[in-house]
Amino acid sequence: MLHLHNVQSGYGVGQVLFGVSLAVSAGKVVSLMGRNGMGKTTTIRTIMGQLPLTAGRIERFGDDRPDRLPFQIARAGIGLVPEGRQIFSNLNVTENLQTFYQPPRDDSASHWHYDRVLALFPRLAERRDHAGNHLSGGEQQMLAIGRALMTNPKLLILDEATEGLAPIIRNQIWDCLATLKAEGQSILIIDKNVRAMARLADHHYILDKGRVVWDGDSETLLGTDGLTARYLGV
Ligand SMILES: Nc1ncnc2c1ncn2[C@@H]1O[C@H](COP(=O)(O)OP(=O)(O)O)[C@@H](O)[C@H]1O
């Protein structure tokens, strides 16, 4: 699905990523962890073509052309739930969802459409006529996830999946992600809850100052003394 090879990137002269390699295969859930400011969002922006690659290579669904634009990358099948959600505040729930609809790219894929997203998030169905800026943080995050699903993504990326949400809403998001995984959805996820990430993800990468300093499975993540304390501060 996605393969980063020694990716370097940053903002103008401020280099942030110093050779990030990671992979997400079909049907897998992969986590990207690290303390604030370590380069997680920068990695996502580079994957999405919002920041230029200064060195290295990114393969998206087997295509490693370096000149892909954000809309081409989204259209190729990457659905993003961005940090801070970024929903359209002046559009209502229905409009936010329908604006993003793209049919699946192949017949075998499960088909996300408006009714199915509302069935996944009944709360959004109740709020369908409300404008984006009249939604709670949890409702906005559900809308951001629903909007990404409306693009029928081959790969779903969530940057800070549960940041700033009440515990009960967080649990709903984790349950929803477990459901998506069970349906075979490939996911790359960023979040600070190590336990929940260990339950959900098949493989984890830890970023520290723009470098991948560790990667491995959930058992090793939780079983390695000092690992999460050193790199995640937990
Ligand atoms: N728009 C920007 N312009 C310049 N520097 C930025 C910008 N966004 C983030 N940075 C810097 O890039 C580094 C990594 O940030 P970021 O990728 O957002 O980290 P994370 O998502 O892991 O918290 C930080 O040092 C941050 O200050």
Ligand SMILES: [Mg+2]
């Ligand atoms: Mg971030």
